Amino acid sequence: MRFLSDNKTFLALLIPFIALPWITIGNYHLLLFNFSHDRLEVLGFAHEIGTYALIALIALLGISVAIIIALTLSRFYCGTLCPNTFFAHILSRVSGRKNSFLSKLLGFILLGLLSFTLAFSVIAYGISAPELINALRQLTFAGWLVIFLSLLMIAEVFMVQGWYCAYLCPYGAICAILPIEDRLTYAFEDPENHCTDCGGCVKICPIPALDIREGFDIRCIQCGLCESACEKTFAKSPITSLIHHDKRSVLQAGGKSRGIMIAIILITLLTITSIITLTDAKQLDSCRLENIVLY
């Protein structure tokens, strides 16, 4: 139950994320960056666009959305929506000496299936799902891309997960340089010295050498695993946990909220203008090279 409540936001959004590439209205999709036909499909309408313009559009939307999420949700995203944190929650349940071989095996199968589903869904936003199934059967480029991405996710989870979050994740880097406070922070409070020094909170933390008892650490992804570990330590005592989270509203986390709102409006306007420019039909005629398949 605790697992479901800790991951409810991720699980609630996972289903629409997986379902979206399958939804069509008439002949076109609800949302598809259709690389096999050089067109953008939105809300059942299709718009011809060159391959490079399609790539630029995805990069632009990805960067703009990441900055807007970082400006509002900050690392709240890492703790609740990032698949890597969801993987960390599964791993915390199945790894460890106390768990049986069977539960470890089931955990590994679950992680494998989830990685494959996520990889398939990500690529299915760039080529229609039935075409992607064919690509997997015939092992063409898109099929290999799904396999490669799934293996990459599995390797990342088992080999460098916390290290990736702390040092390599571009979203974490955006959060670290923006002048905002985190929307959710975990803090250790023990005025009456109840800590048993069991080390549970440190052992379970996915980030290498992070000890929440030493104070705030900018690498914390706010997964809340330390809080659950401490709860277990005090399961038979009236103390609930020595680690608690402090939730702030989006605007509080945004610090000087007026500045954040202006930044969000400017980014949105810039993104809309760039999308209109990139999807302008005149661009097709001036880019014969990238649209060669259209002629």
Ligand code: SF4
């Ligand atoms: S300190 Fe706690 S909340 Fe932060 S990353 Fe480690 S386990 Fe997660």
Ligand code: SF4
């Ligand atoms: S899990 Fe709780 S009791 Fe154990 S070391 Fe961490 S803070 Fe102390």
